[in-house]
Amino acid sequence: MPGGRLTQAERQQIAVGLADGLAYAEIARRLHRPTSTITREVTRNGGPTGYRADLAHRATQQR
Template sequence: MASDCPRARGRLPWDRSRLSARAIAARLHRSTSTISREIHRNGGGEAYRAVTADEAATHRARPPKTTRR
């Protein structure tokens, strides 16, 4: 999938605009603390990349629980 979409390249539109965590949170309708945690958990403001963060979250996720019959 060849795309010029910033998200496909792992960068989001606010990466270049240097918006604050509060401004990003307002645009996404999320808590400022949620955005701040996400940024810090995944390398900080300068190193954050959406694709890398998504892959790390998938890796950190707990395996699904087995179901009972």
């Protein structure tokens, strides 16, 4: 899997980007990840208004 799983620090950056109103594409560029990775991560973990990095990281660890 190219790039591997998202780290907790990357998830925190996603949360910051969402709070700052950045588009998924911009968040992806800043993290050097595909836009689709960010889109799936946010969609799977609460959407753009409900995304929480700590909860998302815990949910991934449990899968």
